[in-house]
Amino acid sequence: MVTLSDVAKQANVSKMTVSRVINHPEQVTPELRCLVEEAMTALNYHPNSAAKALANNRTNVIKVVILEDIDTTEPYYMSLIFGIAKGLDKQGYALQLVTDRAHLTGGNRADGFIVTGERAKDIPLIEQLTQPFVIFGENRYGFDYIDSDNKAGTALATNYALAKNYQSIVFIGLDVKESFEYSREAGYINTLQQHQKIPQIYRLANHSHVSQAFITDNWHKFAPDTCFICASDRIAVGVERGILENGGNVPRDFGIIGFDGVFLDQVANPQLTTVKQPVQQLGELLARMLLQKLAQSGAQQGEVLVTPELVTRGSTRD
Amino acid sequence: MVTLSDVAKQANVSKMTVSRVINHPEQVTPELRCLVEEAMTALNYHPNSAAKALANNRTNVIKVVILEDIDTTEPYYMSLIFGIAKGLDKQGYALQLVTDRAHLTGGNRADGFIVTGERAKDIPLIEQLTQPFVIFGENRYGFDYIDSDNKAGTALATNYALAKNYQSIVFIGLDVKESFEYSREAGYINTLQQHQKIPQIYRLANHSHVSQAFITDNWHKFAPDTCFICASDRIAVGVERGILENGGNVPRDFGIIGFDGVFLDQVANPQLTTVKQPVQQLGELLARMLLQKLAQSGAQQGEVLVTPELVTRGSTRD
């Protein structure tokens, strides 16, 4: 194993100079810096992260906390974790997954936290955290966060439906009292109002069989030339099935636009037009934001909203 | 931060005794051990993993290497990673995701590797690894591995189809030259032969639209009373769609059995009878096997096959 001392010898300087070249390059003269850098590459030096961690009282580990009870096959979360892992890896950090609330404070140490799926009751728990954290998902508590721009997403979808000349545009949302749901509804409502149309909103549990049953039960209410803006792809898949089951023509008489764009949209038949969240990228951004926060000793990072993209496919008119 | 010394003081012993209670409890007298343990809980002591790592020349980090180019939304892999992360977390290890071959040897250090998705060309690369590793997935190179028992899985499926009295039983496999595919075909073939039936195997690319098109193109070949044993849920979803598209009755005249049981099976309509791999559990087993291998300084661990489970649902007769 090549250590600081090895590099120091090779470059004829002290360990400290090498350390400084790595951590505070501005404090060392260009010539020495150059020498040291050459020595480092010559020896293929890689810092020992455990030693660094010990000296700095850090761990190089970030805990990813999922407070929601998730179906662990849910592709959405998996993509997110994948993105986080990639983002952390790039900067030499490793990830520890926490699904057990008890592991949050107890257990191994970490340099910071990425938290998602929190409900109101979790807020005190989160506020107890003594180390920097960032949140995935809109929140009203002033926590730093990253999310898709939900409002812009449904606005995109609604505008598209209008452009495709669907007469009636209905929103099928989720029956949860979450910030993201309100934002998605707002994007829809605002867009419709700009076009002097009356919003029509239903809220369902986030399951395809629920939305499928809903369509069948209310089939008489939906005349041809209707586009359904859905708050999730799960909902959209069920809506699509319900329409087909009742003999409706997709996309000519009925359009469907989903939300999420992770996996399910491609499995549907016809494939879904959907508001695609760049989930993996969001994960990488979370990692980057947290590491930056660490570098700035916990400074506020604010909120970052990433505009999602409308992917057009067979569930809406050409 | 509570350290060894703190615990030592509290228990009126030296640091070493505390260290021994943690790492070699048998070397310390029961009374002292008890005293120390009380002190540890009283102070809520947690070992500093960086210091441990430094002293032991370890990192407490395991690299998870995915050599295959995967669709990062693929729930199968995501579940696996989730399982690995949980398994590692339990023993205080963190995970680093490697998708870039260059990061395999270079970059940060790790104590061991969990490798998956390797092709023939990757074998030399893997053999160069200087640290313990385990593989996910059957392989013919003598590497320690964990996998589902693919052969047992398709045998389960085929026996079930026979029990449900489908006259004709067809296997739709994948057109890949991989160990797991051969095993799945073998389970099907063996079972049919035990019942004096002639195997009938097709091999397709692993996409639902490919298998859907295949069914339509060959619809005349498949008389009612046929059950399709599929090598993946993706294939099965397409087969199901193809059958429905051609007016076939599922499950009365045509049965479909998938393989994997991760997410897709539940999204299908009707939901798929499928051979469910305990993917997350496989991940945890991988973590456990690797950590045990580390504890045994790299000793061979052999292979572990986990028998999958047949989940019966609407795509086969009641």
Add this chain to the structure above:
DNA sequence: TTGTAAGCGTTATCAT
């Protein structure tokens, strides 16, 4: 069985 001392690789502090 228990304790003492040295060292793992790095960085902060203080001196030059």
Add this chain to the structure above:
DNA sequence: ATGATAACGCTTACAA
């Protein structure tokens, strides 16, 4: 601007 020294928390090797 650069270097010497101690310290981070733990474990191995050796001494008692």
